[in-house]
Amino acid sequence: MTDLLHTRTDGPEDGPVLVMLGSLGSTLAMWEPNLPALAERFRVVRMDHLGHGASPVPPGPYTMKTLAEAVLATLDALGVDRVHWCGLSLGGMVGMYLGSEHPDRIARLALCCTSAAFPDRSIWRQRIEAVEADGTAPLAPGIVEKWYTPDWAELHPDVVERAVGWVSDSPDAGYKACCEAIEVWDHRDRLGAVAAPTLVIAGDEDRSTPVEPHARTIAEGIPGARLEVLHGGHLATMQSAEETNRLLLEHLA
Template sequence: MTVRLHHVAEGPPDGPVLVLAGSLGSTVEMWRPQLPVLAERFRVVRIDLRGHGGSPATPGDYQIADLADDVLELLDDLGLDRVDWCGLSLGAMVGMHLASETPERIGRLTLCCTSAHFPDPTVWQQRIAAVAERGTAGIAEAVVARWFTPGWAAAHPDVVGEAEEMVADTSDAGYAGCCAALVVWDHRDRLPAITAPTLVIAGADDLATPVEPHARTIVDGIPGARLAVVPGLHLANIESAEAVTGLLMEHLTTSTDSR
């Protein structure tokens, strides 16, 4: 059963459509650093994944395919046959699934700070247990500590506080359900099926999805994929906002023939 996803659309109504999907524990607000530039040229559709922000949660374990089905229903409702996609972490995993299983729906693909597989799912099993015990509010500080480098976080306490609020406000059921999807996530065999021009962006110091092996596995698996490494941990789109926005614009506006 799908859920109706909360979304926010901005930019020229007749512009090319770019969908932005965020990380586990985030909302549409995590993309604010990119919005001023992207919305000048694109119809930017920011979405909350199932159980996040304004999107309802369903009980039980999820799979990435479930989250992708939610997206396809939204695209159909909006009358969007084909879109460009930029996802970070969980949102990028949904993008990988869409690009391999419904390639006709995805134009250009950008995958930020993400993985095609977690060899050791223990961290996600522990996260499920922690949410069951303390709720998302009880894990928010520890989660966000892995999103930004310590020096950057110390210099931007307001951003850190907003990030902790995003996690704390995430539905317990939605957060745990998505963690369950990460426990079983393994898309390595499907990466070669992705035909969309793909940019992979990695945070140089990312603890959750390090360049080696996570970003490297994706780049090696998707034909023609390109890797860019920027400073920062897991939410590199915030810590290295200008660099990520520039890379994204270059990827979305470069002629396919020149790649």
């Protein structure tokens, strides 16, 4: 049996379902700045990735198919068929996979600060080897440094400290297994199969998945996709939460 993911559900029981899945190294808590506005209208189901947070940590390596099947099994267990999807980074990759390979399950897509492929895979091999050598915790400050712009991070040290904790507390085996899924990820030739109306959100100072080439490739590859660039680092949905919420409510309406 496929492992079921840890979830939290907010909003009206009879509302349209919006699934939110976040970044590598995060937990479902990363969506808290977006939750109040979205949960007024949607039944928001936030998830921890496989190998992350309070979700199970089965042996790796994982593939994007592995991560997506855990999502589908969890939705099935919740009795949910068709959903809107908002995913950031790794969560966006899972959303892309579902959008092309399980189009019947996705009504509308929002893909935030994410990528359809990393031409230079060596960065992921280096991170995998670093986790194997010393675990995830020593990497946390450097990873979170890319999540927010320096000026915003300076004004919100409590947010930064909490985010470092998310990464530090990530199970080493689960984090590594998800890195292995990203290392081999290349969905560029399947973007044209995504039928759901798609909003691509990018951060103007995202050093992990910058607009060029990552967001642009997705927006040009998915038929009819729309690209919006917000101020922020890799977690622009947190840093520019109000603008993100406006775009999501407009797109998902």
